Amino acid sequence: MRTWRVGTISMGVSLVGLGVVLLVSQITEMNLTTILLSWWPLLFIILGAEILFYIYFSRKESSFVKYDLLSILFVGLIGTTGIALVLLTSSGLMDQVRAAVKSEEKTVDLPGFNEKAGKGIQRVVLDSGSYPLTIESGADEKVSIFGTYDERVMEDTSSLLKKREDYLMVERIGDTLYIRFKDLPIQNGLLDSGTMNLKATLIIPAELALEIDGQNTDLVLKPRQLMNDWSVKDSGNVSVFLQNDSDIKIDARGVEELEGPEKSWKMTEVKEKETSDIVKKNGIFNTGKGNHILTVTDTFNVKVHYP
Structure with missing residues (x-):
């Protein structure tokens, strides 16, 4: 009695085909993923044809059909990998993987x-946005x-921010200059956190008043020879x-912590509300x-x- 091992031929063809694909991709520098996406369905066709072929001829001969499970599992593994690649490509995740690998x-x-x-212009009203900011007074009349900012970019692509309007709003109303830092576009990718690291410095004329809405961000102030009043809130x-x-x-x-040269602050503590246990500080620092x-x-x- 003859024994037919279904799956052996499919495994052999799979190994030959996989080797050819890898060889071609190395020689021609073609995209391996693209080749695999077009080649792997042939494995199921070969395996199905092999099963039908053995079933048909086993009826005519005194033979016993035996399935080579190891070979079939190997073919199935390659096929499953191919299906996964198709799903990743159709969902856009494959493009994300390619972008993550090629980006810097x-x-x-x-x-x-x-x-x-x-x-x-007599004063500047500043909305600092979501990013740390350094603010200095300047000797000239210019604002x-x-x-700098960090971004993940593909090769041969331009920067995300091309003009100042992409991150900044500046508008004059009466005697006031309004400046607002915009939230930067969110980059969605496998290697991106969704946020961008921006570090900016703003220089304003020393004779202008300045009002800052800190938006709970960190600020560095360098007033130098100040010639007007500055105010900061909610930083x-x-x-x-x-x-x-x-x-x-x-x-x-209404500040939680005051730091600086020893004994330079004249501090008092106050409760945020009479019914609250939260204690904040008021302080005066003179130079x-x-x-x-x-x-x-x-x-x-x-x-x-302070020096």
């Missing part, structure tokens, strides 16, 4: 902003913004860098005559750096 993370310069404040951590000749009074209200005031309200931490 870069630190890119922000499109700069550098303009005169304009005649009649300037520069910095996270505020670091203030002062000079020896600074003439500033820092008025902190020089304190002719100009930096007011910090409802902020987690204020740390003064």
Whole structure:
């Protein structure tokens, strides 16, 4: 009695086909994934034809059909891999994998902003957005913004932010210049966290008043020779860098932590509400005559750096 082992031929053809695919992809530098997507269905056709062939001829001969389970499992594994690749391709995940492999993370310069404040401008109202920001006073009349941001880009593709309007809104109304940092586009990918790391510096003329809505972000303030009042509210951590000749009074209200040179803060503690156990701090920090005031309200931490 003759024994037919169904699956052996399919496994042999699979190994030969897989070897040919790998060889062609190495020689021609073709995309291996594309070749596999078009080649793997042939395995099921070969295996099905082999089963039908043996069943048909086993009726005419005194033979016994035996299934080679190891070979069939091997063919099935390759087929399952092919199905998985098709599903990944149809769902767009394969494109995500290719993009993640070919992409690289870069630190890119922000499109700069550098303009005169304009005649009649007396104050700047700033919405700092979701990213840490450094703010300095400048000696000239220009409002300037520069910095960097991180992004994951494909080869031969341009940066995500091409002009300042992509991350910044600037508008003048009356005697006020409004500046708002926009949330950057979210990058959805296998290697992306969904957020982008932006670090920017804003320089405003020293004679302009400044009002900052901190949006719970961290701020670094370098007022230098301030010639007007600044105010900050609803920020996270505020670091203030002062000079020896600074003439500033820092008025902190409703702050959880006050840091700086020892015994420089004149502090009082207050309860947030009479029915609440939360205690916050008010404090005054003076340099020089304190002719100009930096007011910090409802902020987690204020740390003064003073020589």
